[in-house]
Amino acid sequence: MIVSLFLISVLAGFIFYSQQNKMTALALGQARRGTAAVLAVHFGSLAGEGLWAAVAVAVLAYAAQFETLRTILSIVGSFFFIRLAWSALQDARQGVTPQVTAATGGADFGAGARMSLSNPYALGFWFGVSAAVVFLATPAPGFVNFIAYFAGVVAGAAIWCLLVGYVPARRQDQQATSFFRTVNLFCGVVAALIGIVVLWSAISQPVLAPGTAGSWHNVSG
Numbered sequence: 590m591i592v593s594l595f596l597i598s599v600l601a602g603f604i605f606y607s608q609q610n611k612m613t614a615l616a617l618g619q620a621r622r623g624t625a626a627v628l629a630v631h632f633g634s635l636a637g638e639g640l641w642a643a644v645a646v647a648v649l650a651y652a653a654q655f656e657t658l659r660t661i662l663s664i665v666g667s668f669f670f671i672r673l674a675w676s677a678l679q680d681a682r683q684g685v686t687p688q689v690t691a692a693t694g695g696a697d698f699g700a701g702a703r704m705s706l707s708n709p710y711a712l713g714f715w716f717g718v719s720a721a722v723v724f725l726a727t728p729a730p731g732f733v734n735f736i737a738y739f740a741g742v743v744a745g746a747a748i749w750c751l752l753v754g755y756v757p758a759r760r761q762d763q764q765a766t767s768f769f770r771t772v773n774l775f776c777g778v779v780a781a782l783i784g785i786v787v788l789w790s791a792i793s794q795p796v797l798a799p800g801t802a803g804s805w806h807n808v809s810g
């Protein structure tokens with residue numbers, strides 16, 4: 590259960606961060622300064638979203654006690670995945686690539702953090718997608734489940750920023766377009782599948798017997 594949650598979280602993190610074109614453009618602008626500068630932008634984004642992540646964990650820990658809230662949040666999360674899928678497939682069809690601007694010395698960790706804090710879409714991710722992924726794995730998540738989820742998202746984001754730091758920056762424009770089209774196609778298909786599975790699971794899950802849900806203190810997950 591923990592392993593499957595982690596793997597799905599890796600996909601969720603990769604999908605979400607690959608679709609943040611402004612963040613990717615900012616990171617690509619740092620590519621000539623080296624991979625470390627690209628990593629700094631993305632991990633600055635993750636650090637900036639730490640507040641949203643903490644609030645989301647608290648809300649989900651509370652919502653886990655109520656079947657109705659779990660269902661509502663899971664459905665919201667499923668539509669968030671479907672929205673990501675639609676956007677990614679549209680970008681794949683149109684061959685959209687991030688509009689890279691010239692690198693600046695200050696566009697690093699702090700810039701990534703500021704951009705993530707000002708991005709309301711990130712709040713939707715941490716609430717909707719977190720609920721969808723965590724409650725898909727277990728209706729009664731414990732502390733270990735939330736740690737596995739967050740670690741998976743960070744791993745997925747790290748995979749994406751490593752790709753951004755190496756692949757597009759070292760390819761010609763046409764090859765970079767093909768790269769982003771392939772990524773968007775992959776993310777669109779996977780996000781759609783996850784969204785459908787989460788939606789089906791949410792509307793078909795059985796009601797838990799009283800007392801089986803609130804297992805925030807069950808650290809065994």
